[in-house]
């Protein structure tokens with residue numbers, strides 16, 4: 465498939481062009497057939513719809529009904545990265561992947577999608593978000609999602625566990641299960657202040673109204689409201705516009721469902737969750753870090769933000785990971801007694817290679833507790849802590865934590881699945897999705913080993 469792209473763009477001959485189209489069509493039709501196997505583990509690599517960018521441009525679109533493995537399966541990992549038309553990985557220094565998230569939803573059968581501009585014009589009742597198990601009331605409903613750290617963050621779900629999807633018994637009558645992908649990519653080529661663009665600083669975007677034409681609070685200096693789809697970050701004067709097409713290449717690994725697989729539930733925590741104060745899981749998704757005024761003198765320039773929430777089920781943690789933005793220095797989820805459930809730290813790039821971009825978070829450390837060793841009790845109050853360096857101010861940062869939990873058998877029928885009606889053109893949902901976005905919390909994991917084999921071969925075969 466990648467060679468098809470290359471040929472097509474070199475525009476050699478009409479013949480190649482039509483051959484390419486034909487191959488592409490075949491490829492798309494047969495993608496399910498070209499699954500690679502490895503001890504029952506199946507791997508499929510997909511490309512998102514095309515993302516067209518120029519210097520300083522922002523793309524933050526929602527792609528509905530994306531390609532995804534079919535059938536009743538257990539997801540074992542979900543990874544992604546941005547590639548160009550030749551299939552080459554793209555540096556965060558050129559395109560900052562603010563976030564990607566994959567959300568499962570149920571769509572009423574027989575409804576023709578009305579997708580415009582990457583957004584969706586469904587009637588509310590035609591779509592039901594089939595989100596994760598919690599904890600936020602709105603938004604952060606994704607199953608999978610990460611940001612700049614996507615290349616070096618494991619999303620592997622250890623055996624014998626799996627994330628169950630495609631169970632026909634769970635799909636409401638008259639609906640079918642589908643997947644949506646939201647990709648937020650910021651082109652920083654030629655930017656006056658690349659890091660400022662990635663932090664969505666409003667002055668660089670010359671934005672005073674949000675995506676829905678509502679005036680922004682003058683105190684809002686940066687974040688998702690300023691870097692929405694088709695906004696433009698400030699670039700150096702006199703640049704000649706260079707457009708290019710990118711894709712999110714996403715790799716899903718799974719096994720067919722069987723009784724030997726133990727299902728895990730996905731929980732996402734947000735350090736901005738207001739539950740502690742309001743009793744409502746209002747997750748604000750992003751926050752700002754003020755520059756420390758005293759820190760330099762005392763060598764303590766850490767902004768430490770915490771929130772506490774009550775956990776709805778009892779179970780064992782089998783995986784954990786945090787999501788932070790540049791400036792992040794670590795995050796942890798604590799039990800009620802103060803014990804650490806999981807501590808996750810950012811990995812910063814050190815150079816100019818793809819996957820090692822200096823100043824960017826290129827990975828997050830993950831936790832794989834020994835099975836049964838990290839238990840959470842139903843109703844236990846957990847505390848999430850997210851630390852950032854406050855040597856500099858930061859806008860639009862995030863503090864998410866993602867865990868996979870095996871529910872204890874005594875409560876195995878506890879209904880924790882979150883169903884939220886989709887209100888697509890509605891602002892709150894949109895914001896939530898962005899947010900999540902990033903965050904994405906990450907999920908899912910993945911073994912980088914054999915990535916090139918698994919990846920390019922299966923897509924090109």
Ligand SMILES: *[C@@H]1O[C@H](CO)[C@@H](O)[C@H](O)[C@H]1NC(C)=O
Nearest residue numbers: 668669670671672673696698
């Ligand atoms: C910023 O936006 C205002 C109003 O939309 C516009 O008049 C002005 O030219 C913009 N400035 C820059 C530098 O793009």
Ligand SMILES: *[C@@H]1O[C@H](CO)[C@@H](O)[C@H](O)[C@H]1NC(C)=O
Nearest residue numbers: 758759760761762763764765
């Ligand atoms: C701050 O840290 C630096 C090096 O990390 C050290 O040289 C300096 O003495 C410290 N200052 C204080 C006030 O602790």
Ligand SMILES: *[C@@H]1O[C@H](CO)[C@@H](O)[C@H](O)[C@H]1NC(C)=O
Nearest residue numbers: 766768794795796807849851
């Ligand atoms: C966060 O910072 C606080 C204060 O400096 C420190 O006590 C705590 O251990 C840090 N937590 C993590 C997860 O790094």
